[in-house]
Amino acid sequence: MTPSSRVKTLTIDGRPVSARSGETILKVARENNIFIPTLCHMDGLSPVGACRLCLVEIKGSSKLVPACITSIFEGMEVSTKSEQLDKYRKMILALLFSERNHVCSVCVSNGHCELQTLAQTLGLEHVHVPYLYPVMDVDASHERFVSDHSRCVLCTRCVRVCEEIEGAHTWDIMGRGAEAKIISDLNQPWGFSESCTSCGKCVHVCPTGALFEAGKSTAEMTKRQFLPYLSLMRGEKND
Amino acid sequence: MTPDEIRVSAKKYRAERTKKKHHVCVCMAAGCLSAGSDVVKTALEENIEKEGLGDSCEVRGVGCLGLCSAGPLVSLDKERVLYQNVKPHHAGDIIKSLGKEPVKEIQCDLDQPFFISQKKVVLENSGRIDPERIEDYLAVGGYSALIEVLTNWTSSEVVDEVTQSGLRGRGGGGYPTGLKWSTVAKADGTEKYVVCNADEGDPGAFMDRCILESDPHRVIEGMTIASFAVGAKLGYVYVRAEYPLAIDRLRKAIQQAKKFDLLGANILGMPFSFDIEIRLGAGAFVCGEETALIASIEGKRGNPRPRPPYPAERGVRNQPTLINNVETYANIAPIIRHGAEWYSGMGTESSKGTKVFALAGQIKNTGLIEVPMGISLSEIIYEIGGGIPGGKKCKAVQTGGPSGGCIPEEHLNISVDYESLKSLGSIMGSGGMIVIDETANMVDVAQYFMEFCRSESCGKCVPCRVGTVQMHKLLEKISAGDATVDDLTLLIDLCDLVRNTSLCGLGQTAPNPVLSTLRFFRDEYAALLKPSSATAAADE
């Protein structure tokens, strides 16, 4: 194939950009420093298109598409910002805050939380949907890590990193809909999991304070950036 | 067996089938069975023996006769007599009356609109043949379309014929079937799959169950023709575990078809092989969505994934996969037998052929009907359905299940086709049609469907997982009389969000029952609202 046929040109927010065939809108946008909010997405893990925060508009299509999973095409015209998108993104965040018990002031990840940062970046000032206040447990049975389901946003990054990178597949989701919950093995306490290797990858990909290192108190939990290193090892060029 | 051997056998079965003077057909589909038709069948058999009429009469178990509300149903095939609400004690009278005047007390009028206004294509054998005998299906011309295709047609001719017939997907979406077939036929893949979606999840719909229970070979024939057209070797029927009788009959039919070399390796001695496996659903509505269905066939949680890629390119095991609904496959054999022109002669400009509906709710004649596209809803409700019982008025007709909407009484003159139903905020759907009378509260109806979507949401994407919970809570609040106009505004905003941002069809259509009831019955919502705190403060 000639190089020219593999290079596509498109516009994002009116800016002409070029990209390699098969790249996603999100990747091209990030290469060009155009911000698209994401939560379930993580470089190095398979995309799932679940959080719906990265939805963008494409000219000629009435449907919004997830930027993390949609490939670019020649002549594509992408809009990452609009009044409607802004409204939807804020509502999705509001729904996430309402779903479980996100109390930043007592959270280990306060100040290092992707959900919190997104709310600040997108200007979510108040949550106008009623809080559901479900009763959720904390699992402190693991000697090094803790899971607090109140702070889980079901992004499944932990499930994917454990399956795709560590190969242990300790985590999965049980139930469905609003009853869905992250579990280890047969829904047993994490500390009793037979498959967990205690590698800690899940803890570091967790966008919130749902998975954290034992012994950390409010605002102390910072996440290690090991996925850029992982991409490097796999020979993927990020920038 | 070779094609000629099958033709000879079919002729023999046809002769055997018509040999006896009287055929007493007892409906053995789930509806009549639960009303006790199996006991009636035994009683009829005993009476034939008692009267010594074994040489001239035969009792047959057949598929659905349609009028489920009057079950158990017994039909005299040759005499064109139908008996309703038959109890075992009627058996003696029925047998004694053979060849004479029918038993008046239980006779059902076959000239009423319920029977004469229907047009049977998919259900042509339903209630006429024994679904557990391939011999019966062969006797009425079954598998002749498959034989014709395998001996005289190329695969692209099959695709063209289906395209020209104008058949559209009967699962609800209405995607042109021929286009789907040609996409899969053209797709590159080492192996392709043909999938039959029999995960009839819409509450209030039982068309697919009846087709599988009444004429399972028709679905197998349709799938086999499809596999020839697109180049697949293996097919799956994904059927709900809640339908044990349909599963049992389908299993038997697959075994029989294999025995007759109509399925399996080298079908009818020709270089064409196709096999069908059954996969059981396990109580998840979302698995009717095609990407979720594929995940489920692969033994995984039924989570949908974003499309594209579409299953036609990447489906089961990432191979090109053709997914059609039971009723769609059931239309294939007649299209091949009678030609595309015959089929497209029925229906409207954009919606060809017939559609099977499951008529239920507050209506006199509940059951299974098949009507030409383009018939009006009022004809279905008032003529075929016999109107509303108890002198009540019809308020609305719900079509399309949880993804559909409510069509109010004043719009019942609408033509039943994909576009017209959509213009009123509902959908054709798979064919569930629930009649709601004036006593029902429409906010309740919306709440019922939202409860359904909330608990059937897979939980993968945020808008559907949390949005349906919030919308359901708001509807509860409205029903309880605790909501203000602000709550209603929030509900409408959430509908907009969930519809436009959800990952799959379940989420995208979940707001439909709310939106359609709001469109036509907004006053019922308004009547339940209390003054908002802002207006209350202003009043003081």
Add this chain to the structure above:
Amino acid sequence: MRTDFSKPAPPSNDKRWKMIDAAMRRYGHKPHALIETLHTVQSVFGYLDDDAFRYVAASLRVPLSKVYGVATFYHFFRLKPKGEHTCVVCTGTACYIKGANQIMKALEDELGLRAGETTPDNKVSLMTARCVGACGLAPVVVMDEEVVGQMTPDKVLERVQAWRES
């Protein structure tokens, strides 16, 4: 974690495990046979427990959490044994329109149970079904596999009481 792919031993000497083995063999012990296998386990043993999960997971080489995730995604699967008798109330649209709610409420009040629960004496399990597809007979209750149409709260209570007294 198992690294060898030899066949794991069944959880007990119960002969019924042979039926589970046969089901898995039919699909070549492939991971995609998971749901079919769970169906077989439930039809043989009545419900799914941790022993079954472990055995199926090891035999099909599927992670434990995935087996549990699949089993809890599909509402047809039961993780607890059901009672001697089961009463399944259809909550499909046609049944709803014709009063399934009142039937459900009558049963809940009478048995002191919610859907999915079993009476303490293990006599009666109360369940709901999305739609049993017998809408022509609505409202429908499935009493021990028998589909009973045109149900009323009184009729259903009468039958449940007969069970409890037996």
